[in-house]
Amino acid sequence: MAGGIRVSGVLSRGGIVLSASLLLVACEEKNTYVPPPAPTVTAATVLQQPITRFLELTGNTAPINSVDLEARVQGFLTNINYKDGAFASKGSVLFVIEQDQYKAQVDQAKAQLAxxxxxxxxxxxxxxxxAQLAKQDFAxxxxxxxxxxxxxxxxxxxANAEASLQLAQINLGYTQIAAPFDGAVTAHLQxxxxxVGYSGPTKLATIVQINPIxxxxxxxxQEVLRIKEALAKQGRSITSLTRDVPDIPIxxxxQTETxxxxxxxxxxIAPQVDPxxxxxxxxxxxxxxxxxxxxxxxxxxxxxxGxxxxxxxxxxxxxxxxxxxTYVLTVGADNVVSQTQVTLGQLQANGLRAIESGLKPTDRVIINGIQRAVPGSKVQVEDGKIVGVAPPKLDEGDKPLPKPAGVAPADAPSKAAPSVAPKN
Structure with missing residues (x-):
């Protein structure tokens, strides 16, 4: 029994020695840091296309003609020959004032003329x-x-009687109020x-011509100066617009239209700026x-x-x-991200934004994985293509950045084809 205990004791001490040796070997190894892989982004070469620059403004529509229909002679209103809001042709009689008195005045003037x-x-x-008698010295x-x-x-x-007859006929004509042009007539006011017409002209309605408008x-x-600069590049002056206005489209x-x-x-075009x-x-x-x-x-x-x-x-x-x-993130030939300040132009109908300055036609812009790209850091780049539709879906964990002032928000992500088409 004593020998058995001795053997067991020897084996136990050997195990301790072996464990200690392994621990010492492990402690001699150095800890090394393995950097994470560079984030993957999608970049595409900017598009360069012929684009027309536009001046975007606000205005208001107005009728090309708008006239108040008024009673110019005194009398009782006897007829209204249109429906409120209806379209009236030029020359159609809309209102009639009692005519008996004015017809009598015309007859009286005719008799006086006769x-x-x-x-x-x-x-x-x-x-x-x-005169004949005077020639013969008898007168x-x-x-x-x-x-x-x-x-x-x-x-x-x-001559006086003829003028009086003409005035009487004019007054008789005033008893019929006709449309001076084609247009829509507002609701009657009398x-x-x-x-009507007892203390001066009485407004009866308004006729409005809206075709054309x-x-x-x-x-x-500032906009005038911009136009002047654009015209100077074409060899024209802003004063030439007065002569060439039929050639300028608009x-x-x-508000509800796209x-x-x-x-x-x-x-x-007004000939001068309002001071x-x-x-x-x-x-x-x-x-x-x-x-x-x-x-x-x-x-x-x-x-x-232009x-x-x-x-x-x-x-x-x-x-x-x-x-x-405003800026975009670009990728250089060494796959290092750069922050490039740009001057924005107009937003196009296909969702693309014109860049006035800051980018060259050969620059590559990050269009997917923007949140993972840090200026000055390296990234892994996948080639993409700008096709100008809805923006791609954000990767999980990505959050949209706030849009710059004056930049229209992009459409919400959908199941439609993404705007980035990675190359195979």
Missing amino acids: ANQAAQVQAEAEYNRQ SQATLDQARAKRDSAVAEV DVGAL WVWFTLSE EIGL GYPHGGKIDY NLGTLTVRGIFQNDDFALLPGLFARVRVPL KPADTVLVPDFAINSNQLG
Whole structure:
């Protein structure tokens, strides 16, 4: 038994020695840091396409003609020949004022004219008779002068009677109020039987011509200077716009409409800037056959600035902002991320944003994995393509950055095809 215990004791001490040896070997190994792999992002070369620069403004629609229909003679209103709000053709009679009195005045003037014409005939005959007698020395010069005076007076009386008849006919014409042009007539303001025109002109209704229709808007002084600069590049001056206004297109859109579906032409530019407001008044004219545009509506106005020019485009959702302004994240040839400040242009209908300055046509912009890209760090780059539709879905854990001021928000992610098409 004593030997068994001894053997067991020896084995136990050997195990302790072996464990201690292994522990010492392990302690001699150095701890090494293995850096995580570089984050993966998708980058695409910016697009460069011919883009027309536009000046975007706001304005209001206005009728090309608007006239108050008024009673210019006194009398009772006898007829209203239209339905409130209905369209009226030029020359159609809309209101009638009692005419009996004015017809009688016309008849009276005609009778007076006839009497004066008869007196003129008699005076002409008497003058001719006296002139003949005077040649034969049978009538004195005084008698001839009297006959001449009566003849001239009769001629004047006829002219006066003709004028009176014309005035009576004009007043009779005022008893019918007709449409001066094609247009829609507002609700009548006086009812049948009302006495109108008794203390001056009485407003009966308003007729409005809305086809074609005008859109009025103003340009600020800075915008005028921008246009002047753009025209100078074309070898033109801003004063030439007065001559060339029929050649300047203009587009508008209403608040509930997408884009600018209505096209027209600029037909008036004020010859000077208002010194009090610092604005230049401009007017466009639009065909309005379907009456889609009504007077008084707010309208978004877009005017092209020159011809299309090659412009750098990036997805609008790839643009972010900081205290210095707006920027995009780009990747260089060494796959190092850079923060590039840019000057924004106009947002296009396909969701791409024009870049006025800051990017070159060969630059690669990060369009996916933006949240994982840190300026100055290296990334793994997957090639993508900008196609200008909805932004790609955010990766799990990514959060959208706040959009810069003046940048329209991108559409919400959907199951539609992503805007980035990675290369196989």
